Amino acid sequence: MNYEAFGRAKTDAPTIVLSAGLGGLGAFWKPQFAALSERFHVIAYDHRGTGANKGALPEGYTIAAMADDVVGILDEAGVGRCHFMGHALGGLIGMELALRAPSRVSGLVLVNAWQTAASPTRRCFAARLALLERSGPEAYVQAQPIFLYPAAWLMRHEDSIAREVAHGIAHFQGVENLMKRVGALLAFDVSARLGEIAAPTLVAGTQDDVLVPYLCSEALASGIPGAKLWLAAEGGHASTVTDPDGFNLELLRFLDETAYA
Template sequence: MTLHHEIRGLDGKDAPTIVLSSGLGGSDAYWAPQIELLHLLFRVVTYDHRGTNRSGGRATGEIAAMANDVLEIAAKAGIDRFHFMGHALGGLIGLDLALRPASPVESLVLVNAWGWADPHSGRCFDTRITLLEKAGVEAFVRAQPLFLYPAVWMTENAERLEAEIAHGIAHFQGRDNVLTRIAALRAFDVEARLGEIAVPTLVVAARDDLLVPYTRSLALADAIPQAALALSDFGAHAVNITEPAWFNAAVGSFLTALGKGSAP
């Protein structure tokens, strides 16, 4: 079963294509602040991960299987080659794809991602799992913004945050899916293979990310041969949402420098 996906932006089978993959939440709506920019440069493919939102089925327990889902979407759309932007877990999917023989990936944008899960991130996930198991779905969802956003941003966006929490509770992907997806990202480890990635890569991170230490991004940028680093002092784990102007400028500069379009 092909996952729910949407294609927008440039038309034509020869149009440059970018696939966007979100993190643990799995929703294509995560990338809303980037669509206006990207649809001017690319045919943009967004999708809901297996077992989340509008995609049915059960979550898969390996990042490689999640990457296979992307290849299935691309094949159905007749896409042979694509650029890829992934946030956190989505970034791991991009790394898996980029490391495959005859990889279809032309470039990578990795947002607060990692080559292996830092023990600090493990503590954060253990806390979230305990909330889910002991306090229930509402407590789990209400705690999620603490790991995504800066405190001042949450204060300034309180109404938006409450709407987001209500939506997250109403459309919760399910206990088993969450646990399966967390286990997959914790098991992922390609640190020793990062030097094999042969495509231009932009590593994006925020120093104040509570969930994933920005040093994981520094390690990616150091190890991937054609990597550039965009590092913000502010923005936390969901920096593309909290600092969209900075993020879009960094990503837009990287992508247009590859000769794939003109800056809007």
Template sequence: MAPVSDGEFQFINGLAVTVYGSGEPVIMSAGLGGLGAYWRPQLSALSGYQVVLYDHRGTGESARDIGDDYSAADLADDLYRIITGLDLDSAHVVGHAAGGIAGLQLALDRPQVVKSLTVVNGWAKADRHFKRCFDIRLGIYEAGGPEAYLRAQPIFLFPAEWISAHLDELDAQAAHHAAGFQSEATLRARIRALAEFDISQKLEEIQTPTLVIAALDDMLVPVRSSVALSDGLPDSQFVGLPWGGHACNVTVPEDFNGYLTEFLKVVSQQDQG
């Protein structure tokens, strides 16, 4: 794979955005953690594209104030601000969990700017188990602050064997991110937006070519949520990874990248066709 070059950093409407390479634009939107760096395992595989990473509003280097009525529409609006801020007509959107919700909402609101959509461990309507997991995580934050939350986070994201093999690295990352982690108020608002998201009766309106990727062992978002999402979309294909957990693009990047790049190639060929 080609080496990853340094990206060009800029602020767009309060969002910290980094652009890598050139070619068809691919905007990658992270999950609840919100950090663009989450997608670094995909950068080499996408070397033929203009890859756009960004920190969600309220996280990382982006503006911290998200307001009290934060919703999926706000997540989608930020994606749109990036597209217009970079003077793009449209872009492929790749979203993990919360980022997938952002992409789905954007495809509903402004379908003309979404060339294709990839949703990783996402949903059309939040599952009860998902909501319970976030109640538990919020309780950990309330009791022990961001340090405790970040130390517990791998349990929800990765398979146990992978955690054991990467424990020192995970602990170092938790310590590094704790000081600048999103506030409890922001985290609660973002979780509420995800829990209230429900487009289960609107899926037929989304005509965007969509790849739905799910890990069968995801313990945070049940795989049936991804299956239901894919089944309800008019132009969708489903890929079930047998192992990898919620953050499967990190744990099994070669498998993940293979499915993603093949999908993007097919969509591009169809557009040119």
């Protein structure tokens, strides 16, 4: 597994691992890089099957296998414990990691994640997969911003969205890999195990997220002992991109309370 490490030295600061959603690319967290680099040793990675770790995924690929990939990265990097921040699918990886290897997780930040996929989430993925199967990868990537960003934000950022779509088409992870990754996230269900997560946790949601309703974040925060819930009024599914200042402020407030406690 290839990964990037930057920011402060791991001997001088806590480590935070950043895990993206279905797109899988560590660059998703670019709006957080500068803020985190000042205080943390940062590890960002592309999920297996995407980007720098592109390659065919095995049959029956699971969220547990994705969590094992993170353990491998930590071992390779010589990091014993870390804070872990995951967006959507990345949040599922974080919860699985906290359950499988609790001694490796100092804290969790779960952004627009879920304990089990709700009906609106399944409906969105069914529509996206139908588009992929019937119209191909280009149509799938062209439609993706609709699920990620609020309409008003899309109108104000047409140029950046065009570049993002062009990059997504050029570096598409492959139909088979995407299907396996979607299958893994839809099969994930941690409902019966939330109470076992012992790491300090921030659950961040967005009230206008059409892909993952904020009720999913409320359920996570209720089920994870001591979890803190932060709901933004707007920002869509990719609120870390659409409102980085607001998100980073809340993120650093939580990390300051836990990473340096």
